[in-house]
Amino acid sequence: MSLNVGVIGAGAMGTAISQCIAPNTNKLLLYARRKEICDDINEGHINCEYHPSVKLHENIMAVNDLCDLKDVDVIFLCIPSSVMRQTMVQLNEIVSDKCIFVSTAKGIENKTNKRMSEVIEEETGRFAVVLSGPNIASEMMKNLPSATTIASIEKKDLKIVKSVLSTPKLKVNTNHDVIGTEFCGIIKNILAISQGICKGMGINDNAKFAVFTKSYNETKCIIEKLGGNRSTVDDYCGFGDIITASTLNVSRNHTLGIWYGQGVYLDEQTGVLFEGKNTAIVLKEICDKLNIECLTVNFVYDVIILKKSPKKAFYALWEKL
Secondary structure (H helix, E strand, O other): OOEEEEEEOOOHHHHHHHHHHHHHEEEEEEEOOOHHHHHHHHHHOOEOOOEOOOOOOOOEEEEOOHHHHOOOOEEEEOOOHHHHHHHHHHHHOOOOOOOEEEEOOOOEOOOOOOEHHHHHHHHHOOOOEEEEOOOOHHHHHOOOOEEEEEEOOOHHHHHHHHHHHOOOOEEEEEEOOHHHHHHHHHHHHHHHHHHHHHHHHOOOHHHHHHHHHHHHHHHHHHHHHOOOOHHHHHOHHHHHHHHHHHHOOOOHHHHHHHHHHOOOOOOHHHOOOOHHHHHHHHHHHHHHHOOOOOHHHHHHHHHHHOOOOHHHHHHHHHHOO
16 A cells, blocks of 8 residues: 655654655655755755754655645644644645544643644544654664554554554554553653653662652553553553653653753743643643542652752652652
């Protein structure tokens, strides 16, 4: 099956996904918001800003107008959760009713507390496929072995998206637990920050991974209470993504935690967006509303949002383990 595929977002992940799936597509259109990135890709087949050392596949064409995606069969949404709704409003007027949307955003909408698949369904009237896993863009660009999870309640859509994604180097698991798969990607931001805080403080490894164990088990409890399956947390979208984000410096949220653990507080003037900071606020609201106890969420919220002393917050957490 050779399909026309669109990817919205020419950042690190959007470009990496494009590079991975290009051989499986008839034509791949990569939407770049900034014209200079679009021009670089079309003129030199290189994304100079995000992956300057990797030549892109010849059938990847960059576009700067969403209307150019009107005839594609599948669209991968590699954009922040904060712009998902407005993007879907635009796309709903452009693409066909049969176009499949794949969300890669690992965040939750501010103010509504909705998952990305819920936002997509509200604005388009169709069910989305969600993608989540331990996907490191720089490794995917180099065609190194990778794995991911996709979820949807539509079996036909899952089959199509898996055929687009699967390569000898990219393994794809499927399930129908959209809630669990999405919340794994959301909660892992919190775990990554919490482990970063511990690293920034210089907490010893034994204690740090004791906290990680508690956090991992809390993740299963939260997802189950929110309507997902505990077993989903053991898949690539769960354990794989959590361990990647919580231990490697490629994770922006892990880095954010390290800074706060070292007493370096960021403000919005830095221009750096961290999905996990918003997630800490939203997930705290959800847990409080549903009376879900989560020590890790409280720990991150206290340090990142309330700017409490990392040392005091850690030992308050430690006493409750």
